[in-house]
Amino acid sequence: MLFMNHLFNQLQAIASAYLEIKIKFICWALLLVGLTFNGQAQVLLPPSEVALLRPEAVFDGQDLHAGWVVLVEGEKITAVGPASQVTQPPGARTYDLPGLTLLPGLIEGHSHLLLHPYNETSWNDQVLLESQALRVARATAHATRTLLAGFTTARDLGTEGAGYADVGLKQAISQGIIPGPRLLVATRALVATGSYGPKLSVDADVPQGAQEADGVDGIIRAVREQIGKGADLIKVYADYRWGADGSSQPTFSQDELTLIVQTARSSGRGVVAHATTPEGMRRAILAGVETIEHGDNGTPEIFALMKKRGVALCPTVAANDAISRYRGWQPGQVPLPPRLQQKHESMAAALKAGVPLAMGGDVGVFTHGDNAREMELLVRDYGLTPLQVLRQATSGNAQIFHLADRGRIRAGLLADLVAVAGDPTQDVAALRQVRLVMKGGVLYKQP
Numbered sequence: 001m002l003f004m005n006h007l008f009n010q011l012q013a014i015a016s017a018y019l020e021i022k023i024k025f026i027c028w029a030l031l032l033v034g035l036t037f038n039g040q041a042q043v044l045l046p047p048s049e050v051a052l053l054r055p056e057a058v059f060d061g062q063d064l065h066a067g068w069v070v071l072v073e074g075e076k077i078t079a080v081g082p083a084s085q086v087t088q089p090p091g092a093r094t095y096d097l098p099g100l101t102l103l104p105g106l107i108e109g110h111s112h113l114l115l116h117p118y119n120e121t122s123w124n125d126q127v128l129l130e131s132q133a134l135r136v137a138r139a140t141a142h143a144t145r146t147l148l149a150g151f152t153t154a155r156d157l158g159t160e161g162a163g164y165a166d167v168g169l170k171q172a173i174s175q176g177i178i179p180g181p182r183l184l185v186a187t188r189a190l191v192a193t194g195s196y197g198p199k200l201s202v203d204a205d206v207p208q209g210a211q212e213a214d215g216v217d218g219i220i221r222a223v224r225e226q227i228g229k230g231a232d233l234i235k236v237y238a239d240y241r242w243g244a245d246g247s248s249q250p251t252f253s254q255d256e257l258t259l260i261v262q263t264a265r266s267s268g269r270g271v272v273a274h275a276t277t278p279e280g281m282r283r284a285i286l287a288g289v290e291t292i293e294h295g296d297n298g299t300p301e302i303f304a305l306m307k308k309r310g311v312a313l314c315p316t317v318a319a320n321d322a323i324s325r326y327r328g329w330q331p332g333q334v335p336l337p338p339r340l341q342q343k344h345e346s347m348a349a350a351l352k353a354g355v356p357l358a359m360g361g362d363v364g365v366f367t368h369g370d371n372a373r374e375m376e377l378l379v380r381d382y383g384l385t386p387l388q389v390l391r392q393a394t395s396g397n398a399q400i401f402h403l404a405d406r407g408r409i410r411a412g413l414l415a416d417l418v419a420v421a422g423d424p425t426q427d428v429a430a431l432r433q434v435r436l437v438m439k440g441g442v443l444y445k446q447p
């Protein structure tokens with residue numbers, strides 16, 4: 001009897017474990033059915049499934065290979081190569097993708113998910129008048145659009161007055177609560193006192209778009225605080241439009257910038273610098289930042305220094321283009337506004353010096369989901385080839401941002417994959433024809 005009881009208990013335990021698995025499966029299925037993005041139902045791939053993707057060609061992050069296929073198991077890529085060399089495991093679901101090129105998920109290098117275009121609402125008004133709840137709600141929609149545009153990772157460079165909302169946003173995405181790209185977040189960003197905005201009357205101290213910090217103690221405390229709250233990297237404004245005349249000037253001293261980099265680096269994190277002036281760029285480069293954002297007024301000497309120190313430039317040409325348009329300039333109109341003319345000259349110098357380029361557009365200044373605009377402009381107006389910008393947005397950004405688990409299509413890496421119609425290595429416009437988006441083996445969009 002005792003034995004029978006024991007057996008019965010065991011059987012009961014097995015039955016309830018089975019029931020639990022079944023309930024979990026049903027919940028998962030309900031979740032799949034229930035999820036709608038932009039009103040369009042999406043079919044998600046259960047994480048344990050095996051999928052064989054058969055596109056027209058595979059761009060592996062470096063080169064294009066016609067006739068290759070990719071095998072995905074769970075959240076990883078497990079095989080890639082010519083169709084004849086990749087064995088299809090039994091039970092694998094096959095996705096035939098004729099006419100499509102499969103790419104590594106694109107990596108946005110400079111976004112602000114908590115901002116929306118300045119022609120909708122000025123930056124000042126976004127920072128001062130919009131509630132945190134409104135900004136976060138918008139950001140969730142921005143995250144979805146970014147992912148569905150084929151960007152499975154984004155480096156988000158500052159909440160611009162929305163505190164640590166990017167950390168929560170990142171958690172919501174990684175926990176599967178909302179769809180969005182994998183995020184690297186900078187949280188509040190660091191500025192020298194008095195240098196940033198919004199700038200209103202000198203009589204009023206208004207909330208700022210970033211955290212002010214100065215001097216040894218202040219800087220160390222601010223960097224540590226941001227890291228403690230969840231910053232994956234530190235963003236510093238090495239210069240900004242400062243003072244009554246509104247001219248861009250270096251802000252932090254060399255010692256302060258060096259200390260910021262040392263403090264961040266001792267925690268295993270890098271620093272990126274907003275810099276547009278030659279002196280601001282020079283100090284940031286010497287301090288050891290990993291990327292310079294914008295670099296609008298960089299000179300041949302400064303770009304030579306960047307090249308020598310291995311610092312990448314994230315040129316954000318799309319932001320310059322967008323801001324010029326908001327001020328009334330129309331594409332094709334000559335002469336170019338001084339801002340754009342200067343950008344062309346500095347980009348020519350950067351390319352001549354061989355500075356590595358990160359791909360990032362400062363999206364948020366313009367519409368989220370329109371991230372490919374940076375790549376289109378680099379090809380159309382700045383002389384890069386589609387292949388160059390495609391490498392930058394995949395393997396290039398992955399290398400510069402230390403993301404060894406993505407940016408290429410290779411066995412063992414994350415199954416972050418995008419399929420576009422046509423051949424984006426020949427025509428950058430193909431990047432607008434996103435037909436399939438997979439992140440970590442989960443399909444968010446399929447033909």
Ligand SMILES: [Zn+2]
Binds near residue numbers: 110111112157362
């Ligand atoms: Zn920015």
